[in-house]
Amino acid sequence: MESPALSLTEWVVLGLVAEGPAHGFALSRLTTATGPIGAIWHVPRPLVYRALARLADLGLAEPSGREPGQGGPQRNPLAITPAGRAAVDGWLMRPVGHIREIRTELLVKLALLDRAGVSPHPLLDAQAERLQPIVANLRDRRDQARGFDHTVASWRYENATAALRLMEIARR
Template identity: 70%
Template sequence: MSLRTGSTGPTLDHVDSRALSLTEWVVLALVAETPTHGFAVSRLTGDTGPVGAIWQIRRPHVYRALDRLAHLSLVEQSGRQPGRGGPQRTVFAVTASGRAAVDDWLMRPVEHIRDIRTEFLIKLAVLERARTDPRPLLDAQAERIEPIVAALRKQRDEARGFEHAVISWRYETAEAALRLTQTARR
């Protein structure tokens, strides 16, 4: 992410995927669906929410993420709603730079196999919620995984002892991730 300071505070030229935490990306993606408030986002990311089934975000972390996203000009306050039995809720909307950042992030494959279970599945869930074709992401992810699978296969074939067990585990995990990119196209 490259930040520059303008007259209204920091602005973004580009958001690198590492500039935000996974929690912040998820919150940004959910706000990008429709203007909403933190309590609604926390319901979606709670243990019984559709996104929470993949990645749970506790309410205080949602509000902390919204504050940071607002500070980075990726979201902005767009109004208030009365709360049910509580204080008024601040509604946030995605900014143009926030929209561009989340659209780019959603189509960018994850770098590591370990992130398939979280970040990649979240991206698929958000794309489905938006009724957006996931094939560009699936294709890019498969392209990212294929050389990893090939390298791990070679390492596995050459490994011995406990190293063989570790490499075999990594290979099978990568192979399963590659199969997921193929079966998710259906």
């Protein structure tokens, strides 16, 4: 099955809905800047609701009854659909494509896997496998570069090797 084209925010919200039926307000508490997910990828409340609507439109989440609100209107939790489960499970185990995505997407995936009690080792192994040729290529570029190009190549190489070391650290 081909993965739907979702933004990182939509993937995060889908990953949280996968934990169990939830409404937008509860999800937005998890994605505040000080929340367990928001500390990695902050999602403002309006974007949580927008993501929930899009996930429902795509058939990845669906209404799951109603709950009384606490001093406000009734809440409409959403639950993940089988298509949503398949999509998020695949996404969670897919390595990121760029080193710059490790700080955001990979860390969010690791946090969601941890919250679900799922071993991150398959993801970490796949990510390390993807990083190894990048590190080798950047090492060659650094070794051949001169002047300021050497500085830039060194910066990229050091970032890539740090990312690769993170895969080993996170396996512990």
